[in-house]
Amino acid sequence: MLQANRRSLLLAGAALLAARPALAAYPDRPIRLVVPFAPGGSYDTTGRLISEGISPQLGQPVVLENRPGAGGVVGSLSVARSQGDGYTLVLGGLTAQILVQGVNASLPFKPMEDFIPVALVAKVPLILVAAKRLGVSNAQELVRKLKAEPGRHNFSSAGNGTSGHIAAQHFVDVAQIEATHIPYRGSAAGLADLLAGRVSFLVDTPSVVGEHIRSGAVVAMGVLSDSRIPTLPDVPTMSEAGLPGVKNLEPWQAVLAPRSTPADVVARLNAAINSVLARPETRERFAAIDLTPMGGSPEQAARFFSEENDRWVPIVRAMNIVT
Known part of the structure; x- marks a missing residue:
């Protein structure tokens, strides 16, 4: 009797599984x-x-x-x-x-x-760029200017803890300069203020700053990588720019x-x-x-x-x- 009941339960379970629609294959929606x-x-x-x-x-x-x-x-x-x-x-x-x-x-x-x-x-590589209004042409000149004007300069990033923030802060620490960090909600707003001269420098990717480097709207200081960037071959690495203490960050x-x-x-x-x-x-x-x-x-x-x-x-x- 017990065996018959067990067989009935198994048959009932099989019937339920057969009646249930098959699970849709992934993905079945956006x-x-x-x-x-x-x-x-x-x-x-x-x-x-x-x-x-x-x-x-x-x-x-x-x-x-x-x-x-x-x-x-x-x-x-x-x-x-x-x-x-x-x-x-x-x-x-x-x-x-x-x-x-x-x-x-x-x-x-x-x-x-x-x-x-x-x-x-x-x-993706990162590039340190400076505002044109600073009148500097390389990383050494940027460091000298920032040291000569302590507390008067700032740098932007796409937000606290972003790679651009950490890389720029690392540059500040290694160069032993003073600069205030201004976090933005994304790269575009900080870049706009750099172009307008309200921000002194920033670190961002070639897709963000590349065209502005080529147009002369901003001045490239150096690449935070082992080698130069193919699309911007004239931009030196930070080591070539005379700041070997700035570690690579990609x-x-x-x-x-x-x-x-x-x-x-x-x-x-x-x-x-x-x-x-x-x-x-x-x-x-x-x-x-x-x-x-x-x-x-x-x-x-x-x-x-x-x-x-x-x-x-x-x-x-x-x-x-x-x-």
């Missing part, structure tokens, strides 16, 4: 890619290249959403708190998940616990998902992103704005993420710029 910075910067550019590239492969629109604020915290937090189903992603990386740890006394999310790296996307970008995102979904997204990065046309577009494609497996991305976390968080915390 995907949201959050860029935690304002439009106009390198993250915005990369985000559009990735979203446009993976959309046809996934068969669904990948909608880019700019959610700037607090050096990437606002947009990153919105994704960390979202459901881990593969439909909400963030284009983060060094700035939005690692550097922010060193400048936030109470970060509302835990980067190493709340996210899973999906794929490394690109590295922000990197990665697509991240909430930690609970299933492994098969992460693998699907990773394959799509790597396919986009391998295309000659993507590499050409990246090269035009001085981005170096990265790529690799989710495991490689996770290992790189951890290594960079261990490297940079102590350095930034030592700057004592916690907000």
